[in-house]
Amino acid sequence: MKDKTNIIKFGFAAIVLCAVGIAGYLFHEQRVYREPVVVSENITEVKKLSDYYDGVKGTINDCNIYIFDSGVPGGTMMLMGSNHPEEPTGVMACNMFIENLKVTQGRIIVVTRVNTSGSTCTRPGEAYPRYFTQDTEWGEKKWRMGDRIGSPLDSWPDPEVYIHYPSGLNLAYMDIRNTNRNWPGKPDGLLTERTCYALMECIRQEGVDMTLDFHEAELEYPVENMIVVHQKAADVGAMVSMMLTSQTFDVPLSVDFSPEALHGLTHREVGDYSDAASYLAEVAEPMLDRIRGITDEELLMSGKDRFVMEAGKHGLLYSPMDENGWPIEKRVARHVETARKIMEVNGTVHPDQVITFEGIPSYQEILDNGCGPYYHDPSTAPADRVFYD
């Protein structure tokens, strides 16, 4: 009887150990996976974030800074992706710029993974896929799907209440790991605060004129299909909104001004603590909606969900939603076109900040061809042009 009990006990323990092993392997695999990116042959330099502030050296958030300098005087634009790693069009749009860009006047700086830590795990309890992939002519390009905030493996414990520095604004405890609640950062703070401080140093030291932070939002959220702009950028932002809405996009791109009392976000703090004008772009991502159905890579990439669509029929959403959904190419195309239009309009308003570039597909080209043709095969590219995020 005792032997039988022991056999069942240790047999079950062995099964549980196998489950732990499988789960542990899957968690570890996502944690250590690095995304290859084939940089354009026109790139000038790839720096590390710690080159601007060594407080992030040796941490997981010491990301790559891709710099494209034409050598011709003009403006400087910084593009930021993955501030919230669960909003994947930012990293896809940034990769599209990095792999194809040729700047002919001014400079463009691209930061693909603002919050690398947050991209190494997914949100607990949400059943997110660990990766998402894009079909290309040479195979699948693969990225990590992340959480909204940094991993607790890199910054823990959280405070009871997160008090934003330097404003003193009280925010939710987990926002201490949210890179879009920690700007302008704190040099001796926790990892996310130091990361934002290092990025602010990058903006200040590089003399950046404009920043654009790519985001996505659930359709139940009012800040949707919109650019949020600092007051310094009000004129350019309004013009960009009108031009894209009337000439290019089927769904309007509205504009809103950054609230002066809401702190920690790029559109507020970058403008306040540097010479740069700050923009934040939002596009609809049905996978973030609370009422969504099965949460998988198919939903993430197609943007089609019958429950979200049903809510749209009843007028419960802030964005149109039909059987066509919000496919990834449309979401990426909106971000890429918004960046292009901001640089174009800003150059007319500020003639000393002109930026011109080639190699980036238009909104219509991305809709027609998908995103795949604009990513390159790292296995056949020269080794000195392959970097990892």
Next chain:
Amino acid sequence: MLVTINFVITCLYYVIALFFLIAIVRVFIKTKNVQDAMLYCLIMIPFVLRLLRLK
């Protein structure tokens, strides 16, 4: 200062997690009730994943 406090709390957390894991393993070995043993096995999972810094 905050960074140091966080580091100390994190270290203590892992010590506490190890303590509880050892305690659970001990009662798992001692128990003669199969249902309890299965329960202890399941309880061990998050402790093991935390101590290995996998989750």
